[in-house]
Amino acid sequence: MGARANRHRGEIEADLDGERRVLCLTLGALAELETAFAVDSLTGLAERFSSGRLKADDLIRIIGAGLRGGGNLFSDEEVAAMAVAEGLAGFARIAAELLQATFGGAAQDENP
Numbered sequence: 291m292g293a294r295a296n297r298h299r300g301e302i303e304a305d306l307d308g309e310r311r312v313l314c315l316t317l318g319a320l321a322e323l324e325t326a327f328a329v330d331s332l333t334g335l336a337e338r339f340s341s342g343r344l345k346a347d348d349l350i351r352i353i354g355a356g357l358r359g360g361g362n363l364f365s366d367e368e369v370a371a372m373a374v375a376e377g378l379a380g381f382a383r384i385a386a387e388l389l390q391a392t393f394g395g396a397a398q399d400e401n402p
Contacts, residue, residue, distance in 0.1 A: 300391045301360060304384045306353075307372045313356030313384070315392040322355050336393050344385065346378070352385045 294312070295301035301314040315323070320332060327348075329335050344352075354369040364372075374380035 297391060302356075302384075302387050302391050304353075304374075304387070306357075306369075306374055306384075311357060311362055312360040313353065313362075313388050314359040315352075315356055315388060316359035319355040319359030320392075322358070323351060326351050326355075339389050339393070344382070346381075349381045349385045352388060353381065356385075356388045 295303040295314075299314065301312050303310055303312055305311075320335065324330070324332070324335055327335060327338055329338055339352075350366050350370045354364060354366040357364050357369065374384065376383065
């Protein structure tokens with residue numbers, strides 16, 4: 291399957307549509323999210339995410355930006371149609387893990 295996530299670069303791995311993929315909120319992906327969420331800084335973006343009140347559309351945007359940052363060419367529409375184990379809870383877990391890897395410093399544990 292190729293690439294493995296490097297937690298020191300803020301990358302995570304997630305199973306989406308039965309495929310193991312690397313996600314990363316690169317600088318370009320973060321700029322994409324700043325625009326999508328209409329915030330004017332990374333601090334504003336972090337504050338938006340730390341509210342804990344994310345909509346389904348927010349999860350799609352975060353995961354989509356992370357996929358594109360990880361080198362996967364998926365549109366948000368394609369992400370919205372993907373299946374994940376655990377359904378909504380699985381999408382929320384992936385987004386939370388990605389945000390933790392980006393804004394929360396080094397990963398504290400490696401999930402299999």
